[in-house]
Amino acid sequence: MKIIGTVVLDREFHECADGSNLIAAENLFRQCFWSAYISRLGYMGKLNQRKIRWIIREMDRGKSSSSIASVQRVSQRRVQQLYKQYKNTGEIPVLQKCGRKKLELTANEESIILDAYEEYKVNALALEKVIDRYYKMHIPHNRIHQVLKTNDKAKSEPNKQKQRKWVRYERKHSLSLVHVDWHEHGDIQVIAYLDDASRKILAAGEFDSANIENGIRILGKAVKEVEFYGPIRALLSDNGSEFSSQWKHKKEGSTGVFQKHLEQYGIKHITTSVNHPQTNGKLEKWFDLYERRRDEFDTLDGFIGWYNDKRPHASLDFENAETPSEAFTRKLRPEDVFHVMVNLFKW
Incomplete structure (x- = not known):
């Protein structure tokens, strides 16, 4: 296959692209080579709810899935999937959140966080290390912070969330200075x-x-x-x-x-x-x-x-x-x- 600009030249495509089969040949091109074309652009489009509503509206108006896919920089197959789901359910498809579901802390884990805080009286970042060391359990400091905030043991401090730069000067041995x-x-x-x-x-x-x-x-x-x-x-x-x-x-x-x-x-x-x-x-x-x-x-x-x-x-x-x-x-x-x-x- 040879690509010049946005034109794909392929032997099999031209063999079937005579006058009677021109539409079939065009569909073959779009279905077989559109994903490869998109990948050559270096990125795929990212859909959101507004774009999905637009896709459904354009499909209802009779626009081709290939032209819609071209505008949104997604595969033609993706457009067809969304429209099929819409026709089956009668509702605009809703994007699912990416990644795994957030795990809820158990009552035991929350109890450990509060007990550790009462004994060590340190912030969430330090408490994460304390629980790792003394309780042999890993709980991310972000989740620890949420538990502390819920129990009025901590508060949000935006200034501390900024990255700080410093150069540390210290003696190598104790009692040197x-x-x-x-x-x-x-x-x-x-x-x-x-x-x-x-x-x-x-x-x-x-x-x-x-x-x-x-x-x-x-x-x-x-x-x-x-x-x-x-x-x-x-x-x-x-x-x-x-x-x-x-x-x-x-x-x-x-x-x-x-x-x-x-x-x-x-x-x-x-x-x-x-x-x-x-x-x-x-x-x-x-x-x-x-x-x-x-x-x-x-x-x-x-x-x-x-x-x-x-x-x-x-x-x-x-x-x-x-x-x-x-x-x-x-x-x-x-x-x-x-x-x-x-x-x-x-x-």
Whole structure:
């Protein structure tokens, strides 16, 4: 067969296309070669209810199925099927929805979703991973979200549906770098020490005022919290007076109170660039979570326990619902792992 433009030349077609059989030959051409012609166009038309009504109307007017198929870019056979169905039933054919039917959640699955939410208090995306890991069952997060919305546990957030772009900067090992900052929550001043690699909160406190004394107190708590695993190598803070040396100390070449305690613990002090708070963005993100979820817990320790040990973190091994506490031990330096073994077995 040879195709030139939209004309099909075929030996058998011309043999039967004499004067007496011209109509039969034309029908043979349309029935046998129309589908091939449509495929050469590179696409088929997509029908909807408006187009189907038009097809039925044109067929009732006596138009040929081939000419209608040509306009709608579908096969002649499809036009004939639709019109036959219309003649048999007297009703305009209705397109069926594509794909398999949506499966309804069972009462057991819905119960698992709500139980898991009450225990882990995370969104649908994280809850999907939690249920995969701890309940050995896969329920898509979209369906989980619908259950949570139905039970007033979640709401639609269009801004979170947009794709976000970011570049992640993080240390490879736990205790390589710890972030510290203060945050104002109503009348309460909150300070937190967060491990960069694992996102684990090492220590935090709530006070009436943000000052050096309270910062040092929680620093000691953080150091004691991790002494079983190893030392904190570096601490990143902003240039606030709660952390940095007084200007007079800098001029005199002396060290501030906070820096003296860091030296005592063998911790290197790193400050963020001036007017560049994004450097401490990981902790800012945690404070955002604090604002949204802190009031759900009776105590700060309860909130931190949930964050460290229950809530899967999207920046960690999210597919396996990894928590900051799990990531903290996974990302320890080899020498810190040895340090743990020494402490564990009293070598």
